[in-house]
Amino acid sequence: MLDFLFGQLVATHATFDVVTLSDRTTQALAEDPWLAAGYALLGLAGVGGFLSLLGMALIYVERKVAAHFQCRLGPMRVGWHGMLQSVADAIKLLLKEDIIPDRADRVLFLIAPVFSIIATTLGLILIPMSPSLQVVDLNIGVIFISAVSSFGVLGILLAGWSSNNKWSLLGAMRAGAQFISYEISVTLSLLVVTLFAGSLQLSEIVQSQQDGWWIWRGHIVGLVAFFVFLIASTAELNRPPFDLPEAESELTGGFHTEYSGLRFSFFFLAEFINMFIASALAATLFLGGWMPFHIGGLHTFNGLMDLIPPGLWFAGKTTFIIFLIMWVRWTFPRLRVDQLMRLEWKFLLPVGFINLFAAATLVITKLYFFPW
Amino acid sequence: MSFSPELHHWLILSTILFSIGIYGVLTRRNAVGVLMSVELLLNSAAMNFLIFNHYASKPFIDGAIMALFIIAVAAAEAVIAMALFVAIFRSRKTVDVTQINTLKG
Amino acid sequence: MSYIDPKKSSRSAIEVGGVPVNIVVAPRGATGDKREGLLTIFYKSVKSLLTGMKVTIGYLVRPSTVVTQQYPENRETLKMFERFRGQLRLVKDENGYMNCNGCDFCEKACPNGSIILQDRRNSVSGKSELERYLWRLDSCTFCNACIQACPHDALEWSDGFEAAVYDRRLLVYTLNDYAGPPVNHIKRFKKKAGTPEDRVEELLATMEPRHQYGGPTPLSGKGMPGVPPLKTD
Amino acid sequence: MDITLNPADLTHTIAFYTLALTSIVAALIVVTAKRIFRAAVALAVVLICGAGFYILLNYDFIAGVQLLVYVGGIVILIVFAVMLTSSLESIEEPPSLGRKALGLFSSLAFLATAVIAFSETKFPLSSISAEQPKDVAKAVGRKLLDYGAGGYVLPFEVISLLLLASVIGAIVVARNPKRKNEGSAT
Numbered sequence: 001m002l003d004f005l006f007g008q009l010v011a012t013h014a015t016f017d018v019v020t021l022s023d024r025t026t027q028a029l030a031e032d033p034w035l036a037a038g039y040a041l042l043g044l045a046g047v048g049g050f051l052s053l054l055g056m057a058l059i060y061v062e063r064k065v066a067a068h069f070q071c072r073l074g075p076m077r078v079g080w081h082g083m084l085q086s087v088a089d090a091i092k093l094l095l096k097e098d099i100i101p102d103r104a105d106r107v108l109f110l111i112a113p114v115f116s117i118i119a120t121t122l123g124l125i126l127i128p129m130s131p132s133l134q135v136v137d138l139n140i141g142v143i144f145i146s147a148v149s150s151f152g153v154l155g156i157l158l159a160g161w162s163s164n165n166k167w168s169l170l171g172a173m174r175a176g177a178q179f180i181s182y183e184i185s186v187t188l189s190l191l192v193v194t195l196f197a198g199s200l201q202l203s204e205i206v207q208s209q210q211d212g213w214w215i216w217r218g219h220i221v222g223l224v225a226f227f228v229f230l231i232a233s234t235a236e237l238n239r240p241p242f243d244l245p246e247a248e249s250e251l252t253g254g255f256h257t258e259y260s261g262l263r264f265s266f267f268f269l270a271e272f273i274n275m276f277i278a279s280a281l282a283a284t285l286f287l288g289g290w291m292p293f294h295i296g297g298l299h300t301f302n303g304l305m306d307l308i309p310p311g312l313w314f315a316g317k318t319t320f321i322i323f324l325i326m327w328v329r330w331t332f333p334r335l336r337v338d339q340l341m342r343l344e345w346k347f348l349l350p351v352g353f354i355n356l357f358a359a360a361t362l363v364i365t366k367l368y369f370f371p372w
Numbered sequence: 373m374s375f376s377p378e379l380h381h382w383l384i385l386s387t388i389l390f391s392i393g394i395y396g397v398l399t400r401r402n403a404v405g406v407l408m409s410v411e412l413l414l415n416s417a418a419m420n421f422l423i424f425n426h427y428a429s430k431p432f433i434d435g436a437i438m439a440l441f442i443i444a445v446a447a448a449e450a451v452i453a454m455a456l457f458v459a460i461f462r463s464r465k466t467v468d469v470t471q472i473n474t475l476k477g
Numbered sequence: 478m479s480y481i482d483p484k485k486s487s488r489s490a491i492e493v494g495g496v497p498v499n500i501v502v503a504p505r506g507a508t509g510d511k512r513e514g515l516l517t518i519f520y521k522s523v524k525s526l527l528t529g530m531k532v533t534i535g536y537l538v539r540p541s542t543v544v545t546q547q548y549p550e551n552r553e554t555l556k557m558f559e560r561f562r563g564q565l566r567l568v569k570d571e572n573g574y575m576n577c578n579g580c581d582f583c584e585k586a587c588p589n590g591s592i593i594l595q596d597r598r599n600s601v602s603g604k605s606e607l608e609r610y611l612w613r614l615d616s617c618t619f620c621n622a623c624i625q626a627c628p629h630d631a632l633e634w635s636d637g638f639e640a641a642v643y644d645r646r647l648l649v650y651t652l653n654d655y656a657g658p659p660v661n662h663i664k665r666f667k668k669k670a671g672t673p674e675d676r677v678e679e680l681l682a683t684m685e686p687r688h689q690y691g692g693p694t695p696l697s698g699k700g701m702p703g704v705p706p707l708k709t710d
Numbered sequence: 711m712d713i714t715l716n717p718a719d720l721t722h723t724i725a726f727y728t729l730a731l732t733s734i735v736a737a738l739i740v741v742t743a744k745r746i747f748r749a750a751v752a753l754a755v756v757l758i759c760g761a762g763f764y765i766l767l768n769y770d771f772i773a774g775v776q777l778l779v780y781v782g783g784i785v786i787l788i789v790f791a792v793m794l795t796s797s798l799e800s801i802e803e804p805p806s807l808g809r810k811a812l813g814l815f816s817s818l819a820f821l822a823t824a825v826i827a828f829s830e831t832k833f834p835l836s837s838i839s840a841e842q843p844k845d846v847a848k849a850v851g852r853k854l855l856d857y858g859a860g861g862y863v864l865p866f867e868v869i870s871l872l873l874l875a876s877v878i879g880a881i882v883v884a885r886n887p888k889r890k891n892e893g894s895a896t
Contacts, residue, residue: 068537073545105798108751140847143774150782154754157789161747164798173793176786183782200847331533332526377726377766379835380828385730385763387824389737389756391817396741398813399805404791408740408753411784415760418776426767428833430840433849436772437862439764440850443779444869448876450784454791455880461795462886 043135047125054276055269056086062272062326069330096261101164104258108162113259113266115155120270122148123277128203130290130311141202142190145281146183149236152270153179156238156245159267160255171254174337175245178235181344182242185232188352192218192225192359193285206289213288221359226286228352233278234325235340237271241332242340275325276318283317290314382423389416403460403467407453411446418442557636562619565612566635567652574660575653576631579607586626591617599658601680602666608656609687614640615648631659650689657684726766733759744801746792754785771847 060075060083067074075082100109125135126145138144153175160172194200196218197208208214215222235242246254256267283289290310294302335343361367389412396409418439425435457467464472487502513521536542546555557563567575579596593611598604624632642648658666658680666680732755739752757780764773805813843849857863 065537067545068540068543069533071536071542071544073543073547076547103798105745105747108748111751138770139845140771140774143771143778147774147777147782150778150786153786154751154781154789157786157793158751161789161793161798169793173790176790180783180786327530327533327537331529376723379833381726382763382767383828384825385734387821387828388734390824391821392734392737392741394820395813395817398816399809400741400802401805402746402796402802404746404788404795405741405749405802407791408749408788411753411780411788412737412740412756415757415780419760419763422764422767422769422772424833426769426842427835430836430842433843433846433853434860436769436846436850437853439769439772440775440854441865441869443775444873447779447784448872450787451876451880452883454787455884457791458794458884467795 043125047121047135051121051124051273052090052269055272056090058272058276058322059089059268060086061322065323065326066330069327090265093261093265098261098263099258101258103164105162105164108158109258110263112155112158112162113263113270115158116152116270117155117266119148119151119155120273120277122151124273126202127277127280128206128284128289129280129314130309133311134203137201137203139199139201142194142200142205142285145202145277146187146190149274149277150179150183152274155267155270156255159259163255163258165258167251167253168255168257171245171247171251171257175238175255178238178242178244178340181341182232182235182348185228185344185348185352186236188349188356189225189229189232190285191356192221195356195359195363196222202284202289206284206291209288209291209294211294213286213291213293215286218359218362221355221362222286224351224355225359226282228348228355229282229286230321230324232344232348233282234328235344237274237278237325239271239275239325240329241334243334244337244340247334275322279321279325280314280318282321283314287317287321288313289317379423379427382427383420386416386419386423389419401468401470403453403457403469403472406469407450407457411450414442414446414449557638561636561638562621562634563636563638564614564634564640564650565617565623565652566633567610568631568633569654570660572660573654574658574663575607575655576629576659576661577607577610577627577653578629578631578659578662579605579610580628582626582628583623583632586622588620588622589616589618592623597656599662599680599683601676601683602658602662604658604662606656606658606662607653610652612650612652613648614650615645629659629661647690651687653687655684655686657681722766725762729759729762729766733763744804745798746796746800746802747789747798750785750789750792753788754781757781757785768842769846771850 063085064074064082066072075085078084078088100106123145126138126141128134128137156175156179157172160168160170160175163169193205193214196214197205199205199208209217211217213222215226218225238245245251246256248254251257256264259267288294290313292302292305292308292310292313294305393409393412393416396412397406400406400409421435421438421442425432429435460472461467466472489500489502490497491500492498548555567577569575579594581594581596584592584594591613593613595608595611596605597608599606624634640648663677663680667677736752736755736759740749740756743749743752757776760780761773761776764770764776804810853860854862854866
């Protein structure tokens with residue numbers, strides 16, 4: 001009886017039909033171009049607003065978490081427990097003078113932050129946050145997301161070069177070397193999930209985890225891929241313990257040493273949103289995205305889990321991974337450059353290749369947990 | 373006459389990009405610049421494959437595979453070229469192709 | 478466990494400034510430990526990383542470990558540590574009499590001349606006593622030498638740390654509240670004289686009040702707007 | 711003039727011409743810019759526009775690969791090469807007039823020949839009813855690993871060998887020979 005009831009609930013509540021904003025735009029394009037333009041504008045405004053709000057929230061959370069890891073309190077003055085500190089900082093950054101160094105390459109100096117923020121936005125629009133909350137759902141989503149993330153590092157290289165400053169240049173070169181190296185590991189662990197799910201489309205990858213998330217359906221392989229992804233994407237984000245491109249004790253800020261005001265805030269925002277994207281991607285690929293915690297066959301349990309809305313599931317998982325990344329940041333010291341490269345080329349890369357091979361074997365033999 | 377892109381529009385576009393690349397290969401002094409011009413050539417060749425695939429043999433995918441191969445070859449070429457430039461720069465302190473003429477008799 | 482294998486280490490001698498110096502270079506990996514396998518290294522590193530993460534999360538989940546003081550709000554309840562060196566202060570007993578008799582030891586002990594001490598002779602007892610104790614906070618390094626030098630335990634550190642002022646000259650303090658006999662003079666005078674209470678009264682009458690900013694300022698310059706002029710004598 | 715007002719077509723046309731104009735201008739910057747780093751950025755723009763063209767041609771998988779490999783890999787490599795071999799102040803001398811004329815002549819001659827050839831040739835276009843494979847990525851993957859007739863498994867393996875050889879070759883070429891002695895000394 002109970003089982004039947006929850007079965008009904010699943011049928012009514014969790015009809016996971018994917019309607020993204022870009023689908024609506026394409027539909028409207030056939031009928032009314034103005035409506036399509038409206039949808040496109042809505043999407044842009046939504047993404048822009050979401051981007052800045054999320055950035056400010058993440059900065060606040062980072063400061064608070066960092067403070068409590070270090071026996072401090074963090075921002076406490078502006079608003080309740082410093083909630084409005086990020087707003088105050090944003091206003092301060094907007095009002096600051098925009099300085100361009102005298103001998104800098106002006107054109108490149110001005111467009112570098114734009115590159116960074118565009119890359120971030122392009123990555124953000126692909127994340128499926130709930131069945132209906134995804135701006136674009138490309139069928140090559142996984143490839144696209146790792147492709148656009150390279151624009152960001154191009155922006156960093158531009159910034160470092162055009163500042164005409166040795167520290168910026170060093171930081172940029174470190175960023176480039178680090179990115180190219182760790183991109184391989186990220187792609188290898190993305191490929192593992194692509195093999196499991198049999199699709200490059202992010203929404204389909206989420207759908208494929210209806211009976212269980214890949215991190216434990218693909219047992220050891222999924223777990224290894226998850227950790228390789230976490231480590232390598234932390235390195236790609238230039239976050240500690242891999243923050244050599246902006247190691248402030250050596251490079252006084254690295255590639256963004258010469259930036260100030262709004263342009264600096266672009267880099268800053270891009271960095272934090274990239275952290276969100278990486279976490280959301282890890283949640284989507286390995287932890288089922290917005291898919292509730294399901295165990296194949298147990299309808300009652302699954303029905304109970306479906307009561308929690310999918311957006312909340314996504315937010316919870318992403319928050320968990322963001323917290324994990326912050327936790328790592330405020331625990332470990334920074335690596336040296338040679339250690340960084342050794343970790344990638346002598347450890348993560350072989351592990352990634354072996355793992356990919358194991359994943360292929362797993363897919364052929366269908367030895368997942370819950371193979372139905 | 374229609375402005376919506378047809379086969380000849382696409383072909384002219386890729387040809388223009390190719391001839392710009394030829395100009396660059398012939399006139400650039402910096403070796404890295406020459407490499408970039410070669411990338412332009414390769415890119416427009418890959419585009420041509422896709423154009424013909426799209427317009428002449430739509431149900432098949434061979435042109436796309438050729439484009440993939442071109443991209444892979446371009447990657448290999450860029451890696452080798454960069455290694456060569458770094459090695460040349462280390463010994464000659466320049467990458468100006470008009471001055472790297474030791475092999476000339 | 479031997480740390481350096483003497484057979485494998487290379488020896489050489491160089492001469493530094495006419496003195497021969499032996500140099501022993503220990504070979505790599507000669508610390509007596511076995512070379513560890515890959516899995517052992519992996520296990521150890523993961524374990525140590527997890528240990529670090531356990532330590533930090535321990536701080537995060539226990540708010541009692543927070544050491545930050547919410548300063549202006551908790552001004553009433555804020556207590557500084559016992560050994561905190563805020564400002565120099567003269568020790569006073571319950572009647573408000575100080576221990577200092579102006580013996581000059583602290584002034585001589587001060588390495589950077591932050592203490593300037595003037596004494597005078599008491600007209601009643603004929604003993605030397607403190608006229609004015611000037612302390613320059615702006616040049617003090619809080620080295621504690623004056624307190625160690627004091628034979629009468631007349632100096633101590635207070636926990637007052639709110640010393641910020643708008644004019645540098647306001648950092649020159651007169652530490653004594655009064656110019657006059659210290660507490661042991663008064664006691665001894667009582668004991669020695671025995672009967673006449675009026676003599677003690679007379680002694681106490683020689684006390685003159687001193688203000689915190691009442692001393693001569695060693696810095697030149699006119700008064701700044703908004704700052705009350707310093708009284709100099 | 712016959713501009714079809716079908717909105718889907720119109721956006722397609724606008725996108726084509728915008729991308730074409732951008733990529734031609736950027737390509738001109740690539741071959742003429744005096745500062746080599748700006749040329750590298752312009753090359754990135756050309757390649758991004760190329761990905762846009764592939765999307766217009768409905769080969770979104772190839773567009774993704776183009777972005778991933780070309781922009782994410784090759785352009786960054788080139789930028790690296792620029793950073794290692796020149797500085798911000800280094801400005802390339804313009805080519806000599808004769809060289810310029812030679813280049814201009816060759817490229818224009820090629821352009822003219824090719825355009826005349828296009829206009830003379832009658833290409834065997836596929837019929838309008840012909841349909842592209844729905845999932846390009848899947849079709850490409852199947853074809854690449856197909857060892858029957860029309861399969862590409864041999865070229866695929868050769869390409870992987872080529873990449874491996876180029877990686878090893880690059881390491882051998884770029885290695886600093888002096889480093890070996892230093893290594894044995896420490």
